[in-house]
Amino acid sequence: MRQPIPSEPEPQREPQERLAVLRETPRPKPRPQGAETSNATAGTNSASQVPSQAGTGVGGSYTVVSGDTLYGIARKTGASVANIKAANGLSDGYLRVGQTLAIPSGNVSQPTQVANASSGVDRTTTSATTREPAQVVKTSAPQAASSTQTQVAAVATQSRDVAPDSTGIGKLRWPVRGRIVSDFGSTSGSARNDGIDIAVPAGTPVKAAENGVVIYAGDGLKEFGNTVLVRHDNGMVTVYGHASALRVKRGEKVRRGQEIALSGMSGSADRPKLHFEVRKDATPVNPSGYLE
Structure with a gap:
């Protein structure tokens, strides 16, 4: 009658199998x-x-x-x-x-x-x-000068106004007659002169150097003050700055020798004078080689 007793160890084996299962589960540890x-x-x-x-x-x-x-x-x-x-x-x-x-x-x-x-x-x-x-403050002066020159170049490049035919004269007319006080390429402080400055009495008539069309007339170029830009039929652009008064408007056709402004000392000028530039494909060139 005690035969069931030997079968009791079988439940003890089951826990051993379960322990084996538990040992397998920790393998990812x-x-x-x-x-x-x-x-x-x-x-x-x-x-x-x-x-x-x-x-x-x-x-x-x-x-x-x-x-x-x-x-x-x-x-x-x-x-x-x-x-x-x-x-x-x-x-x-x-x-x-x-x-x-x-x-x-x-x-x-x-x-x-x-x-x-x-x-x-x-x-x-x-x-x-x-x-x-601190670096910006140290370089603020040259940045201001280059900003004006960049604006001039942008106007000269972006304008699509068609210029009238030129007179056919090989040289440009002097816009005013006076003494050159600042040559092309000279520097004043950190600013480089991309044209020439001609000393004249305030109110002197400024004449167009050649037939052309006005592509800018205003005072938005702070360094140059009141300024006129004229495009000519060969792609050349002439710049007239520091004027005391403007006589033309943008889009107006002008003739060689026509009065387009009066000289003055607007912008950064320290004396009455005319700032004059000649630009070929928006690049400044020495005006002395183009004037008669």
Whole structure:
């Protein structure tokens, strides 16, 4: 009658089989152990593993994966959110899975260093920003001069007004008669003279050097003050600056020797004079070689 007793050990074998199953389930544990070890070694290694698998991160780029945000990518790469948005033309934080972002700063391959030196990166950016205004102040004078010359070149290039036929005379007429006080290519401070300055009494009539069409007449060129630009039929443009009064308007056809302005000292002039330029295909040339 005690035969069932020997069969009782069978339930004891079942737990052993279950223990064997439990021993198999922990087999994936070596993976978290490795991750825990890396996390203990460097607190940001877990973040650095993500870009190495999901984002390309190589060559200053990163590929967006599901769940990514700009702030998350900034933490992974070490670049600021503002810099990432600016480098990729992002007006908002919307990202697409698979989108490749340019990373302007920070190394994905060295997230630990970026994390440890993040405050240093901010200080570097701030110090660079504070130095820029000083450089702008130092170069403000040449920038102003080049800005006026750029405007003159732009008007000469962009104007599509058709000039009338020239008189056929080989040389240009002198716009005024006076003493040249500043030659072509001379410098005053940091500004280069792209024409010649002729000293004349204020109110002296300024004459057109050749038949042409007025492509500019106004005071928008701060350095030159009241200025007239005339295009001629060979693509040449003549410039008349520092006038006290203008006698023509844009689009008006003028004849050689016609009064187009009165001399003065508008703009940056320190004395009554005429600033005169000759431009060939918008490039300034020495007027002395073109005047009769």
